[in-house]
Amino acid sequence: MIAGPSEILIICDGKTNPDWIAMDMFSQAEHDENAQAILISDDGDYLEAVEQSINELLPGMERAEIIRASLSTRGALIKVGNLKLAADVANIIAPEHLELSVEEPEALSENIRHAGAIFMGRYTAEALGDYCAGPNHVLPTSSTARFSSPLGVYDFQKRSSLINCSQVGADTLGKTASILARGESLTAHARSAEYRIKSD
Incomplete structure (x- = not known):
């Protein structure tokens, strides 16, 4: 397993507050310039709204330069035809953190095969997983979620x-x-x- 640089991929149906999604992208981009932050949606107007939120919110961030560098080199706003295609793209990328910011995250999660941690629904910010929701914080990055799991007890046992x-x-x-x-x-x-x- 490779742990780092940090990554977030968000699949959104276009109904979550754009400021929330922009800040979720910032939450990983602020780690370092090599962090990755990607948003996938089937709503082109929504992607534009999130881009506007990014431009409005970024100047007020304490780590604005790091976030800007990260988003310019490893950030993306991707338009797809439907959310099933978004899941297909997510499986190819195999992100460390995957937010399913959609109306029915349980249904969409059935299409997800590769992600370090999956955050279900609009109210489950990735930051909750980092600090207090309970999952392991050491997760596979660089697409290694295709064949690796989060750090667990078995990693410290000989069997x-x-x-x-x-x-x-x-x-x-x-x-x-x-x-x-x-x-x-x-x-x-x-x-x-x-x-x-x-x-x-």
């Missing part, structure tokens, strides 16, 4: 797999293992399993 076959189990599994091993031309694997197959 071993225990495999125990009875004679009947070895007889059943041995036949399967033999077929697969011979398909890979790994004869010793196959014969090792075959030795344990009960003779008829």
Whole structure:
């Protein structure tokens, strides 16, 4: 897992206050100039409204220069034909933080496969996850959410797999293992399993 630079991707149906979304984008962009902030919507007028909010709110931000640099190099406002396509784009990007700022976030979340943390609905700001909502704050970035999960207890434990076959189990599994091993031309694997197959 790669943790950082910070990322946020927001999918919005055009009904959330544009100032809220602009500030949500700022919340990650203010981390550093390499942070990523993306908004995807199926409403072009709404994207323009958020851009206007960005322009109005940015001068008053304490970290305005960092936010401006981040948005200019790694920020985007993306128009799509529908919210399902927005989910498809989100799965390709596999963001660290994903806000589903839509009327029915549960339904849209069924289309999401790759994200570090998913924030459901208009009132669930990403900042709540950072500070007090309870999820792990160490999340995969740089599209590694495609194959990594948030930092968890298992990352601090050493585990071993225990495999125990009875004679009947070895007889059943041995036949399967033999077929697969011979398909890979790994004869010793196959014969090792075959030795344990009960003779008829």
